Amino acid sequence: MALSQNGWKAGTPEEIGGLDTSKVAGVGFPQGVRRGPAAVVLHYLLYQLHTRVEPLRAGWCWGYHYKRIEGSDDLSNHASATAVDYNAPDHPMGKRNTFSAAQRAEIRRILAELDDVVRWGGDYEGRPDDMHFEIVAGVAKVERVAARLTGNPAPTPPSKPGRPAPGPEIPYPLPKRYFFGPESGGDESVSGVHARRFAGHTDRYWIQTWANQLRRRGWPVGQGRRYLTRAGNDGKFGPEYDQLVRAFQRDQALSVDGELGPMTWAAAYRNPIR
Structure with missing residues (x-):
């Protein structure tokens, strides 16, 4: 087909x-x-x-x-x-x-x-x-x-027990008030563009690490797939990463702001896979 x-x-x-x-x-x-x-x-x-x-x-x-x-x-x-x-x-x-x-x-x-x-x-x-x-x-x-x-809401399918997220959990690597986001977001928005280092690795490494965790959870992440389709998981936070973060936040009933902060980071490691 x-x-x-x-x-x-x-x-x-x-x-x-x-x-x-x-x-x-x-x-x-x-x-x-x-x-x-x-x-x-x-x-x-x-x-x-x-x-x-x-x-x-x-x-x-x-x-x-x-x-x-x-x-x-x-x-x-x-x-x-x-x-x-x-x-x-x-x-x-x-x-x-x-x-x-x-x-x-x-x-x-x-x-x-x-x-x-x-x-x-x-x-x-x-x-x-x-x-x-x-x-x-x-x-x-x-x-x-x-x-x-x-105006015709579709029936909500019955919930299924979740599977544990793949581990081990990796602690959030950024300082307080910092988040992964676009280059235009100011100093506290870590974009992966300028090779800043946190907790022993570059910002690009950490952005890639989180996206790889979503892939391990079963999300279609990578070049030619539903998310990060064009450039793949290159660690540079642009519109495709924003789309991925928002989709995951919506899926996990988190505040949808497009910022990869500590709660969104932790959810990928702690929340069960539905």
Whole structure:
């Protein structure tokens, strides 16, 4: 079975369950998007972009297309109809910050409303793709978000006993009030960019160590996987690490702030795997 990069089944429209060709704010997407919960999520995203970022332009927005990622053997998420390109000619691949700072902030607020089941190509650490938005969560999570958007909450599956986290626990390596975060966060935000040393190792080493612990817990972390897809676990805290930290915080019912501080660090070693 062919899978697109995000793990969804790819193929002809018939093979993936059909396409939703509904227009959004009067604008169509060639061949539409995947029918069902994916369409609910992507249509919500597009309408919010239309009203809060910039209006959709007819003929400039694209959906399903069975193809491979440029420069890769992986199938594009367009091939599973779980990705869209938005006002593409104004936001060409390879050009960063084609949206204003205010627009970029609004885009990230919209993605947060969708519980980060959608990733924006403008946050890629490698070649940027500002036009591109793609589903990156699994079917079950997308179904839950779609149910919330349509006012029909999905039933919560019964909880299962957790497995102990893999050990041994590694103590939090930073001084009080310091956290792992973006370079722009000030002196107390340790980004892995400047090779600062803490507890005998570089900051990059510690960021990699924590991400490896999530991998040991079963999280799909690494180049070509759901988290840290582009650059892999390189220890440099950018948008992909922010996405991973927020996803883990949300999973563990922690405060979701994108900062890898002592509570988020410890949860990876102490909290059971559900």
